[in-house]
Amino acid sequence: MVTKIKLADIPTTAPKGWDEDDTEKKTKKLVKELGDLQQLLHAEAKHSVLVVLQGMDGSGKDGAVHKVFDACRITGLTLTAFKKPTEEEFAHDFLWRVHKAAPEKGMIAIFNRSHYEDILIQRVHGWIDEKRVEQRMNAINAFEELLAFDNNTHIFKFYLHISKDEQEKQLLERMAEPDKHWKHNPGDWKEREHWDKYMQCYEDAINKSSIPWHICPVDDRWYRDYFIAKTLVDGLSKVPMVMPPLET
Amino acid sequence: MVTKIKLADIPTTAPKGWDEDDTEKKTKKLVKELGDLQQLLHAEAKHSVLVVLQGMDGSGKDGAVHKVFDACRITGLTLTAFKKPTEEEFAHDFLWRVHKAAPEKGMIAIFNRSHYEDILIQRVHGWIDEKRVEQRMNAINAFEELLAFDNNTHIFKFYLHISKDEQEKQLLERMAEPDKHWKHNPGDWKEREHWDKYMQCYEDAINKSSIPWHICPVDDRWYRDYFIAKTLVDGLSKVPMVMPPLET
Numbered sequence: 001m002v003t004k005i006k007l008a009d010i011p012t013t014a015p016k017g018w019d020e021d022d023t024e025k026k027t028k029k030l031v032k033e034l035g036d037l038q039q040l041l042h043a044e045a046k047h048s049v050l051v052v053l054q055g056m057d058g059s060g061k062d063g064a065v066h067k068v069f070d071a072c073r074i075t076g077l078t079l080t081a082f083k084k085p086t087e088e089e090f091a092h093d094f095l096w097r098v099h100k101a102a103p104e105k106g107m108i109a110i111f112n113r114s115h116y117e118d119i120l121i122q123r124v125h126g127w128i129d130e131k132r133v134e135q136r137m138n139a140i141n142a143f144e145e146l147l148a149f150d151n152n153t154h155i156f157k158f159y160l161h162i163s164k165d166e167q168e169k170q171l172l173e174r175m176a177e178p179d180k181h182w183k184h185n186p187g188d189w190k191e192r193e194h195w196d197k198y199m200q201c202y203e204d205a206i207n208k209s210s211i212p213w214h215i216c217p218v219d220d221r222w223y224r225d226y227f228i229a230k231t232l233v234d235g236l237s238k239v240p241m242v243m244p245p246l247e248t
Numbered sequence: 249m250v251t252k253i254k255l256a257d258i259p260t261t262a263p264k265g266w267d268e269d270d271t272e273k274k275t276k277k278l279v280k281e282l283g284d285l286q287q288l289l290h291a292e293a294k295h296s297v298l299v300v301l302q303g304m305d306g307s308g309k310d311g312a313v314h315k316v317f318d319a320c321r322i323t324g325l326t327l328t329a330f331k332k333p334t335e336e337e338f339a340h341d342f343l344w345r346v347h348k349a350a351p352e353k354g355m356i357a358i359f360n361r362s363h364y365e366d367i368l369i370q371r372v373h374g375w376i377d378e379k380r381v382e383q384r385m386n387a388i389n390a391f392e393e394l395l396a397f398d399n400n401t402h403i404f405k406f407y408l409h410i411s412k413d414e415q416e417k418q419l420l421e422r423m424a425e426p427d428k429h430w431k432h433n434p435g436d437w438k439e440r441e442h443w444d445k446y447m448q449c450y451e452d453a454i455n456k457s458s459i460p461w462h463i464c465p466v467d468d469r470w471y472r473d474y475f476i477a478k479t480l481v482d483g484l485s486k487v488p489m490v491m492p493p494l495e496t
Contacts, residue, residue: 104339142390
């Protein structure tokens with residue numbers, strides 16, 4: 001029996017006793033290692049990687065991308081930010097646009113938001129009923145399993161766990177700092193009113209996923225980067241990959 | 249309990265007593281009705297239709313497309329012929345290229361061959377093991393259900409049921425008639441050697457599909473066209489569609 005995750009019981013800050021400078025040194029090393037692993041992945045082209053970043057507004061999804069993948073080559077990366085569906089996307093099932101963005105062998109695909117939005121924002125606002133939520137959850141599990149068994153896709157899903165107070169700080173910063181104004185969206189404050197419902201829906205999605213999630217504390221941004229880089233490096237180090245020999 | 253289909257027990261010819269001229273008149277009417285239903289589907293843009301045509305070489309998939317959809321407008325149709333995967337397609341899971349071709353609301357998508365090839369030709373030749381066949385069958389069922397529940401896709405799958413003798417006749421014709429030479433492929437004769445294995449694999453796929461198949465006798469081509477048109481018109485007539493009123 002798998003233990004259910006309770007988000008309220010999981011800290012949003014770095015573990016006690018962790019030092020920022022020390023951790024940043026470790027992160028730097030991990031980021032470089034991830035770059036090396038990506039090169040191997042790309043050269044061998046037998047496996048693929050999907051990194052899903054989900055979290056409330058202000059949880060630092062963009063920042064995580066910049067920091068963690070800094071040593072990766074863009075030729076081996078694709079980054080897809082899933083926003084409000086276009087008219088064409090909306091005229092298809094919810095996984096249609098997601099499947100198109102799935103990584104080919106040798107590539108790392110990063111999803112900034114993902115197919116999970118379709119059982120988060122849509123559920124929070126009651127745009128879909130509970131039966132549809134259940135059907136979509138089953139479809140998500142089947143989809144992720146398909147990528148895993150049929151395309152050697154290693155899937156890393158991160159829930160960027162932010163506290164409600166830290167979110168407020170982040171959203172206020174966007175309004176206060178001119179070079180963050182472009183990130184400010186008045187709608188974020190409205191979504192914030194549904195905080196508890198979002199937490200419930202996240203918890204439910206996480207607990208019903210067949211491929212497990214990593215709950216990443218993000219109130220300390222330096223720990224966020226360490227956590228994601230460490231998880232990816234540990235995971236990818238276990239994948240048996242070799243540099244292909246010269247073809248003669 | 250669903251009765252399992254046994255292909256060997258199902259005739260490949262028109263039912264006894266059916267007259268060719270008579271049937272062709274009926275087909276003509278049905279083809280026109282299908283054109284009308286397509287206009288309604290397209291105008292309303294709330295439902296979508298997927299028509300899957302599977303069958304051995306020479307079973308008349310192309311011919312069926314020409315005849316049955318003759319009165320449909322090409323603006324509301326997409327036709328995808330799934331051939332040997334390209335390098336890019338092959339670097340993804342088997343459903344990646346298929347999902348891209350799924351119909352948007354208001355459209356009819358016709359698949360000439362389909363995702364089923366990935367558990368047919370690949371299984372017959374032992375390119376994938378039985379575990380993978382099972383995983384893919386589950387993925388196919390989940391995929392088709394996704395289209396159905398999340399995009400109102402009405403799925404019609406036809407197995408074009410041809411006898412081994414009729415196939416030989418068809419393949420020989422392609423060699424004898426200059427305007428059919430382009431259809432001749434020496435590989436077809438090789439695949440024919442695996443006839444029994446193909447029949448087993450088709451039977452298994454049909455019996456394990458959660459969305460049922462229509463077994464269409466094709467030795468009499470005039471009956472094939474009638475059968476497909478009749479199935480589509482009967483099925484689509486049951487879909488509650490209305491012409492949208494003028495927006496004011």
